[in-house]
Amino acid sequence: MSASPAPSALSVAGLRAALEPAASVLVPDDDGYETARAVEPGGIDHRPAAIVRPADTAGVARAVRFAHDAGAEVSVRAGGHSVFGLGRSTGALTIDLRGLDALDLDVATRTAWAGGGMTAGAYSTAAGTRGLATPFGDTGGVGIGGITLGGGVGLLARSRGMTIDSLLGAEVVTADGDVLQVDAEQHPDLFWALRGGGGNFGVVTRFRYALGEVSDVVGGVLLLPATPASVAGLVAAAESAPRELTVILMVMTAPPMPMIPAEWHGRLVVMANLCWSGSPAAADAALAPVRDVAAEAGGAIFDGVHAGPYAGLLEGGPQGGSVVATGRTFFTDGVDEAAAAHLLAELEATDAMMRAVQLRVLGGAVADVPRDETAYAHREAAVLGNVAALAPTAEAAAGYTPWVSALAERLRGGHDGLYANFALDGGPDTARAAYPGATWDRLAAVKRTYDPDNVFRGNVNVLPA
Numbered sequence: 001m002s003a004s005p006a007p008s009a010l011s012v013a014g015l016r017a018a019l020e021p022a023a024s025v026l027v028p029d030d031d032g033y034e035t036a037r038a039v040e041p042g043g044i045d046h047r048p049a050a051i052v053r054p055a056d057t058a059g060v061a062r063a064v065r066f067a068h069d070a071g072a073e074v075s076v077r078a079g080g081h082s083v084f085g086l087g088r089s090t091g092a093l094t095i096d097l098r099g100l101d102a103l104d105l106d107v108a109t110r111t112a113w114a115g116g117g118m119t120a121g122a123y124s125t126a127a128g129t130r131g132l133a134t135p136f137g138d139t140g141g142v143g144i145g146g147i148t149l150g151g152g153v154g155l156l157a158r159s160r161g162m163t164i165d166s167l168l169g170a171e172v173v174t175a176d177g178d179v180l181q182v183d184a185e186q187h188p189d190l191f192w193a194l195r196g197g198g199g200n201f202g203v204v205t206r207f208r209y210a211l212g213e214v215s216d217v218v219g220g221v222l223l224l225p226a227t228p229a230s231v232a233g234l235v236a237a238a239e240s241a242p243r244e245l246t247v248i249l250m251v252m253t254a255p256p257m258p259m260i261p262a263e264w265h266g267r268l269v270v271m272a273n274l275c276w277s278g279s280p281a282a283a284d285a286a287l288a289p290v291r292d293v294a295a296e297a298g299g300a301i302f303d304g305v306h307a308g309p310y311a312g313l314l315e316g317g318p319q320g321g322s323v324v325a326t327g328r329t330f331f332t333d334g335v336d337e338a339a340a341a342h343l344l345a346e347l348e349a350t351d352a353m354m355r356a357v358q359l360r361v362l363g364g365a366v367a368d369v370p371r372d373e374t375a376y377a378h379r380e381a382a383v384l385g386n387v388a389a390l391a392p393t394a395e396a397a398a399g400y401t402p403w404v405s406a407l408a409e410r411l412r413g414g415h416d417g418l419y420a421n422f423a424l425d426g427g428p429d430t431a432r433a434a435y436p437g438a439t440w441d442r443l444a445a446v447k448r449t450y451d452p453d454n455v456f457r458g459n460v461n462v463l464p465a
């Protein structure tokens with residue numbers, strides 16, 4: 001595979017002639033280039049050779065064709081939340097999909113076509129006005145593009161499954177600029193690969209989703225003291241809860257937020273993000289085991305659990321730019337008190353300005369789907385975890401990478417897979433862990449069919465078979 005041509009080798013005049021007016025083109029020194037190249041997470045300083053902003057599928061197809069013919073790498077920018085800047089290659093042609101944000105929602109069939117550049121928050125807010133939802137993550141600013149293609153694990157995961165479990169079809173621009181309609185009947189191999197295999201196979205200009213009835217939910221943040229018993233107890237309570245309850249735990253040093261009493265600032269707490277999407281009348285009973293854990297730990301420090309629209313639970317997300325994160329994702333079969341004690345001791349011992357272990361309890365509808373039905377191959381994992389450290393600069397953050405790796409290694413137990421959407425890098429070891437065994441072989445065959453030259457390589461990269 002040849003490297004991308006240097007920025008100057010991509011003919012700007014040729015690019016403009018090929019693309020405008022169907023897409024606007026920004027190159028370094030153009031007004032708007034600096035703003036357009038910014039992404040959400042801090043510390044990512046990539047300089048694409050050009051940023052193309054298409055208005056429609058035809059504009060995307062022209063941009064991909066141009067890049068393919070020029071031998072340039074294509075990177076795709078949707079919600080801009082790629083955790084560690086995957087897909088942000090200096091010298092690549094970036095296709096910015098933010099202009100493709102139309103939502104066509106059909107209440108009668110409970111299906112929707114959504115533009116590939118839309119955010120999860122915009123989609124969920126619009127669907128919520130009809131009492132409907134498709135499961136995405138926990139953050140509204142994340143793009144439906146990235147989260148869907150990597151899998152999608154969020155606040156409705158246990159009740160309604162992953163995002164890919166609601167995906168019905170997609171419109172895809174492949175590496176040679178063809179536009180394909182993809183679903184269970186048309187290009188089924190590609191449809192399988194899109195459900196977890198990431199941005200390896202083309203640019204998705206539109207997604208077609210199923211929607212479920214989700215009106216008000218009971219959810220929000222419950223903050224409690226972090227002890228080995230409270231961490232392990234919450235994981236156990238979430239695992240054995242009815243599937244309408246999804247719990248995402250963040251074990252962390254309490255930030256100086258107004259809702260947290262000052263005496264807790266800087267001390268270890270568990271921020272439990274809860275979402276009960278069952279009958280409101282059954283909420284108290286379903287949440288009782290979680291509240292019992294809080295009571296045994298000395299009582300909730302803050303209780304923000306309330307009834308309200310599901311879309312209201314999706315956080316705005318961190319403001320990028322000011323801090324840089326390093327992290328390591330893992331799956332584990334559970335977190336007992338010994339593992340919880342170890343993670344608390346490690347969080348206490350490190351001097352990172354912010355550090356956290358996130359634990360997303362899975363099971364429920366996530367585990368209903370057979371392992372080989374989609375390209376997400378970790379259906380049986382009980383918990384999806386992340387260890388993260390934040391620092392003021394990229395260099396300082398890199399200094400904590402051995403620490404996050406060692407802690408994740410201890411917590412994963414015997415599980416050696418990882419979730420592509422939280423991957424630190426897109427290299428071969430990461431890709432093999434995200435896509436183990438038969439999943440890898442199948443993805444590599446699909447890659448050979450639709451992107452044999454690996455034009456789409458700014459991702460957890462699957463090499464063509």
Ligand SMILES: Cc1cc2nc3c(=O)[nH]c(=O)nc-3n(C[C@H](O)[C@H](O)[C@H](O)COP(=O)(O)OP(=O)(O)OC[C@H]3O[C@@H](n4cnc5c(N)ncnc54)[C@H](O)[C@@H]3O)c2cc1C
Nearest residue numbers: 078079080081082083087116137138143145146153199204
């Ligand atoms: C604050 C935060 C919260 C998060 N919360 C969750 C969560 O709750 N659950 C979860 O599962 N994940 C979560 N994630 C991870 C998130 O799903 C991934 O980082 C995802 O890749 C972001 O998608 P994006 O479109 O915003 O990012 P981008 O950086 O725009 O895209 C990331 C990559 O996805 C691919 N891609 C995106 N859109 C398309 C498209 N239309 N066609 C082809 N390729 C495309 C490209 O390879 C691109 O490089 C979170 C990330 C952050 C930063």
